[in-house]
Amino acid sequence: MEELVLAIGGSTGADADKFEKLDVAVCAPGGGQLATFAATSTCSDDQAEPKKRKLSKKELARQEVAHAAAQSIALNDCVAHLLCRVDTVTEDDGHLLLRCSQLAGWTRRAYWDGRNFIPQAGANAEPYLTFLGSKVFGYVLPSVSAVGSEQT
Numbered sequence: 001m002e003e004l005v006l007a008i009g010g011s012t013g014a015d016a017d018k019f020e021k022l023d024v025a026v027c028a029p030g031g032g033q034l035a036t037f038a039a040t041s042t043c044s045d046d047q048a049e050p051k052k053r054k055l056s057k058k059e060l061a062r063q064e065v066a067h068a069a070a071q072s073i074a075l076n077d078c079v080a081h082l083l084c085r086v087d088t089v090t091e092d093d094g095h096l097l098l099r100c101s102q103l104a105g106w107t108r109r110a111y112w113d114g115r116n117f118i119p120q121a122g123a124n125a126e127p128y129l130t131f132l133g134s135k136v137f138g139y140v141l142p143s144v145s146a147v148g149s150e151q152t
Contacts (some may be wrong), residue, residue: 001077001129002137025076029069029083030106065104079128080107080117118142 007022019026028034055063065083074081084100091097110125111117119125119142127139 005129005131005137006135019073026073027076029072029074029081029104031074031076031081031108034073035070061103068103079111079125080105 004022004024008018008024011018011021018024026034064085068083068085072083082102083104084102086098086100088099089096090099107117108125110123111119111128113120118140119127121142123142125142127141130138130140132138
């Protein structure tokens with residue numbers, strides 16, 4: 001996976017599709033099957049629009065997540081996916097800096113204890129890769145369970 005991360009970061013997507021070129025396995029955010037994007041509108045000119053009702057903030061957020069997820073892809077080999085909205089794009093010394101808001105997140109059960117993102121002991125979770133910067137990587141290993149031990 002380290003080589004793939006470096007290859008993705010070290011090549012441009014302007015001339016070729018990186019996913020195809022590097023044979024990257026993709027899925028829908030959250031690990032589901034990718035849906036085919038519909039190019040047609042869901043409402044034709046012949047159909048009358050239903051009366052608009054005021055939606056709750058929760059429903060508006062749910063719709064935003066569903067709409068964004070339907071237009072997104074994720075890496076199949078990743079143990080977690082984040083779905084974000086790009087709020088601003090700033091150029092700095094030839095680099096694009098993105099300021100984003102997280103809309104949703106998913107993780108495999110073996111990597112979530114209900115509070116912390118870490119491989120769980122006894123769940124057969126493989127260590128996951130984390131990027132430390134400057135082409136340096138680390139691996140996060142399953143936690144050691146403290147159940148049954150007493151503190152004095």
